[in-house]
Amino acid sequence: MSNILSSRLIILGSGPAGLTAAIYAARAGLSPVVIQGIQPGGQLTTTTDVENYPGFREVIQGPWLVEEMQAQAEHVGTKMVWDHINEVDVSRRPFVLKGDSGEYHADALVIATGAQAKWLGLPSEEHMKGRGASACATCDGFFYRGKKVAVIGGGNTAVEEALYLTNHSHDVTLIHRRDSLRAEKILQERLFAHPGITLMWDSEVVEFVGGGQPEALVGLDVRNVKTGEVSRLEVEGAFVAIGHHPATELFAGKLALDEDGYLKVETGSTRTSVPGVFACGDVMDKIYRQAVTAAGTGCMAALDAERFLAEVEFEALEAAE
Structure with a gap:
């Protein structure tokens, strides 16, 4: 596979969590790449009336809200890529993601692949x-x-x-x-x-x-x-109300999952069991599952990733001296 795209930060998923992570990461100068999957925009794209997202007095449409988030993410420097990822290697850095259209290398990875209602x-x-x-x-x-x-x-x-x-x-x-x-x-x-x-x-x-x-x-x-x-x-x-399917099949055996298949993160953070890999949104949250909470954890993931990359780069500089 000759088509390889390398980035300091790759965000897998383009719902409220992934796009919020992209906005914060881009504003931090990380030039993130968002890889959209089979359902770009996540579950909000199948939601018509949204009446509980802060900042809007009138009812808004889910697809419109996602479009606005994506436009904002691109405006501040996010690169959007459409591809279906079918293989992930997080055993070493840079992390490697292989898709139908190319291969992607990342120094840090944010997973925002969401969950689907049954x-x-x-x-x-x-x-x-x-x-x-x-x-x-x-x-x-x-x-x-x-x-x-x-x-x-x-x-x-x-x-x-x-x-x-x-x-x-x-x-x-x-x-x-x-x-x-x-x-x-x-x-x-x-x-x-x-x-x-x-x-x-x-x-x-x-x-x-x-x-x-x-x-x-x-x-x-x-x-x-x-x-x-x-x-x-x-x-x-x-x-x-018969449950949800978290989209974690790619990470089984590679990252720690809980008994229901959700990605495990450290309490109070978005850090997964592998340093440099972060999870946000419904892929790690089986309790709240709201667009606004997904966006909040997306912000957390971007900040966690920025700190991780800064620490890694500082350590590399020290080692080179």
Whole structure:
């Protein structure tokens, strides 16, 4: 592979975390290179209305926000590259990334590859995304004030989202395909004690039902897994809360991962198990998963990387004297 691009800092991923890291790194004079993957812009590009990003009184569009971040990053000196990376070597510096279109060498690496929400995989679910079907109650719950909503799942995330939605809705139904929850006991106790939450046990969603003009979610067809009976649950919002897939396949066996596959970082920093490699955004954050928190950790990663490179260069100068 003859096409080799070398940089002091490479940022893998172009969502809010990666682009914020690029902005800070470029302003620090690191001339970063951002490699955009299969989904440039991350999950924000699939989010329509964004109403909770600081600085905007009106509802803004996710793709527009990403475009503005990218334009700012390029304006201050970031180079954007589109490629799909399929091999990474972080065993020695410079780190080597191999993609479909070229090879990349970096003195420091920021990983901002994100995570994808797990969905049920129903065609009707895909059709209703952005029309009542969501995978983030914190992001979208505000739009369902005073409306009937449902949460699908049985783990910590599902229970937390159901409890959160009671801030906006007086009628929340948790749908779970088993007869017991996997969530922590303390969360279960809070859930069972809440008068605004109803549970549907031994049930699975088989259809997201749309209606009206413009079309929006009006209900869910739910099947009892024991009896096979299908019933209609009238709701205007449905939140799928069955987990996320962090995009860490490239780093398995090369960087420390936690039990859920997220990149491990040192507490209070973005440093991974390999010096010079940093992680930010949803690839290392399985708790908050917000655009603003991703951007915050992107800032941290750029500052951590700048300090690392300064220390390495200082040590090299001392050794040369």
